[in-house]
Amino acid sequence: MIQAMEAERPAPAAEGAVPAVEVRGLSKTYNGGVLALDDVDAVFPQGALTSLLGPSGCGKTTLLKIVAGLLPASEGEVRVMGRAVDGPGPERAFVFQDFALLPWATVLRNAAFGLELRGVPEAEREAAARRCIAEVGLAGTEGRYPHELSGGMRQRVGLARALAVDADVLLMDEPFSAVDEQTRRKFQEDLLRLRGVERKTFIVVTHSIEEAVYLSDRIILLSPGPGRVARIVEPEIDRTLSPEAIRRDPHYLETVEDIWQGLRDFVE
Amino acid sequence: MAARTARAAHAGVGAAGRRLRKDGTLAWQAASVLAVMLAWEIAGRIPINYAFPPFLAVLRAFVEMVLDGSLVRAFLVTLVPLVLGVLFSTVVGVGAGVLMGLRRGVEWVAAPVFIVLQAAPVAAIIPLVTFVYGIGLAAKTVAVILLALPVIALNAYKAVRNVNPSLVAMCRSFLGTRRQTVQKVILPDASPVIFAGLRLGVGAGFVGVILAELLITPTGVGDLITYHRSVANYAEMYATILTIVVVSALCLNGLQRIEARLFRPERREGT
Ligand SMILES: Nc1ncnc2c1ncn2[C@@H]1O[C@H](COP(=O)(O)OP(=O)(O)O)[C@@H](O)[C@H]1O
Ligand SMILES: [Mg+2]
Numbered sequence: 001m002i003q004a005m006e007a008e009r010p011a012p013a014a015e016g017a018v019p020a021v022e023v024r025g026l027s028k029t030y031n032g033g034v035l036a037l038d039d040v041d042a043v044f045p046q047g048a049l050t051s052l053l054g055p056s057g058c059g060k061t062t063l064l065k066i067v068a069g070l071l072p073a074s075e076g077e078v079r080v081m082g083r084a085v086d087g088p089g090p091e092r093a094f095v096f097q098d099f100a101l102l103p104w105a106t107v108l109r110n111a112a113f114g115l116e117l118r119g120v121p122e123a124e125r126e127a128a129a130r131r132c133i134a135e136v137g138l139a140g141t142e143g144r145y146p147h148e149l150s151g152g153m154r155q156r157v158g159l160a161r162a163l164a165v166d167a168d169v170l171l172m173d174e175p176f177s178a179v180d181e182q183t184r185r186k187f188q189e190d191l192l193r194l195r196g197v198e199r200k201t202f203i204v205v206t207h208s209i210e211e212a213v214y215l216s217d218r219i220i221l222l223s224p225g226p227g228r229v230a231r232i233v234e235p236e237i238d239r240t241l242s243p244e245a246i247r248r249d250p251h252y253l254e255t256v257e258d259i260w261q262g263l264r265d266f267v268e
Numbered sequence: 269m270a271a272r273t274a275r276a277a278h279a280g281v282g283a284a285g286r287r288l289r290k291d292g293t294l295a296w297q298a299a300s301v302l303a304v305m306l307a308w309e310i311a312g313r314i315p316i317n318y319a320f321p322p323f324l325a326v327l328r329a330f331v332e333m334v335l336d337g338s339l340v341r342a343f344l345v346t347l348v349p350l351v352l353g354v355l356f357s358t359v360v361g362v363g364a365g366v367l368m369g370l371r372r373g374v375e376w377v378a379a380p381v382f383i384v385l386q387a388a389p390v391a392a393i394i395p396l397v398t399f400v401y402g403i404g405l406a407a408k409t410v411a412v413i414l415l416a417l418p419v420i421a422l423n424a425y426k427a428v429r430n431v432n433p434s435l436v437a438m439c440r441s442f443l444g445t446r447r448q449t450v451q452k453v454i455l456p457d458a459s460p461v462i463f464a465g466l467r468l469g470v471g472a473g474f475v476g477v478i479l480a481e482l483l484i485t486p487t488g489v490g491d492l493i494t495y496h497r498s499v500a501n502y503a504e505m506y507a508t509i510l511t512i513v514v515v516s517a518l519c520l521n522g523l524q525r526i527e528a529r530l531f532r533p534e535r536r537e538g539t
Contacts, residue, residue, distance in 0.1 A: 068441055069441070070437050070440065070441055088440060088441045088442070088443055089443075090443060092441075093441070093442070094438070094441040094442075096434060096437075096438060098434050100432075100434045100435055100437070100438035102435065102452075102453070102456070102457075103457075103534060104456050104457075104531060104532045104533060104534050104535075113442065113452075114442040114443075116452075117439065117442050117443055117444040117445075117448055117452070118442075118443065145533075145534040147534065161442075165442065
């Protein structure tokens with residue numbers, strides 16, 4: 001089994017290791033009869049940031065939710081660290097597109113909520129939450145309520161909550177879509193920095209080609225109607241460059257253009 | 269430690285802001301009450317109707333009725349079935365409503381009953397209660413329940429049904445059990461609508477008990493109103509009516525405070 005996986009596509013970040021997440025023959029038909037995913041195979045290597053990219057409606061959210069265990073697959077299986085799963089698990093944490101923060105809870109309690117559900121004692125979970133709140137740049141807002149925060153700050157609380165449970169795999173559904181462009185760039189850079197220190201596996205849904213190329217080690221392009229894996233791109237961006245330099249880098253621009261040419265067919 | 273101090277400071281600022289805001293709204297509320305009293309006084313002195321006494325006369329009647337004990341006695345008689353009925357409706361209504369919201373089976377069995385009850389013209393049904401429960405405490409309690417229970421149950425049901433599904437998914441993705449989901453997400457998220465139902469229910473309970481006292485068992489506040497009207501003591505009649513309105517308003521306000529304290533701390537800070 002493992003042999004077969006390796007033969008198919010070796011992981012760039014952790015060559016030869018078991019992929020953090022792997023999906024095999026995944027199909028999803030919604031109750032109404034909509035075929036959202038059709039026989040999707042994909043590998044998400046350990047320690048890498050993999051983007052799911054495609055036009056809206058192509059099944060990105062559906063795929064991510066199935067990986068998260070929030071939605072049952074109609075066919076196929078999801079393996080996390082080589083083990084088949086059919087529900088949410090402690091090794092995966094989800095960052096929601098609409099933040100999903102408890103409006104009646106402070107930033108601190110929201111960030112600690114995952115640990116609270118696991119029965120971690122208050123002092124311990126609050127210490128962990130404070131650390132993660134600081135890590136996402138929100139130190140000092142612990143006592144505030146979500147309605148007192150901007151969209152970007154709320155998304156960071158959602159990220160802190162996911163970091164606090166110390167899962168190996170972070171699943172993010174369009175984490176930058178609900179914030180303005182400046183916040184978005186800042187957040188992208190923070191995510192790259194976080195990726196460097198946290199050594200976690202990230203699976204990020206996006207519909208922005210630039211964002212996917214800028215952030216990812218690996219991009220899975222989905223084609224719409226029904227969702228299938230169209231192509232896999234490994235941008236190999238030089239991360240030692242500054243963010244501005246990356247955005248001007250010919251290799252970066254070329255990759256963006258290349259993906260756009262490929263996607264164009266679906267949009268037309 | 270530092271964080272705790274910071275939080276305390278934040279709470280302090282919040283409290284001060286709250287007081288300020290409250291003083292503002294309090295001033296407006298006082299002004300509006302004063303304006304109504306003044307208009308009443310003037311209308312009573314014109315007079316627009318021989319049965320419409322000026323406000324000061326009503327106030328005097330109120331003080332007299334408090335002093336001679338008749339008002340307090342009447343309220344004690346009225347409040348017992350009211351409290352019993354509202355407590356019963358709260359426990360059963362919120363319980364049934366939440367269960368209907370959580371479970372399809374319960375929804376199918378119970379929801380139609382409450383919907384029919386709510387649609388029924390209860391004032392017409394209340395006299396029927398007499399045949400079953402006589403004219404005592406039980407009849408009045410049943411009248412309160414008839415009015416309060418459906419609205420409380422249906423609101424709790426709607427509240428649970430309309431809980432933010434994203435929060436429920438969040439709770440599940442972080443491995444919350446069903447019980448934790450209900451306790452930590454569904455109930456707090458539903459609480460504003462549940463409490464709105466409770467406020468409506470308490471209001472309806474007042475209507476129920478007074479209706480019962482006017483229509484079937486001449487006791488308590490209802491009887492006091494009937495009596496003073498029959499002997500043309502209009503000031504006393506209005507004093508009784510005004511008192512029941514004020515008591516009802518205070519009850520509803522108290523409920524709001526309980527809600528903020530129990531479930532929604534962020535609302536106390538003001539949005
Ligand atoms: N709950 C649902 N019931 C029925 N169809 C759905 C549901 N959610 C999504 N779909 C359909 O599945 C397809 C993929 O949706 P989604 O995964 O949300 O796409 P994306 O996230 O890429 O925009 C779309 O055609 C959408 O209409
Ligand atoms: Mg989506």
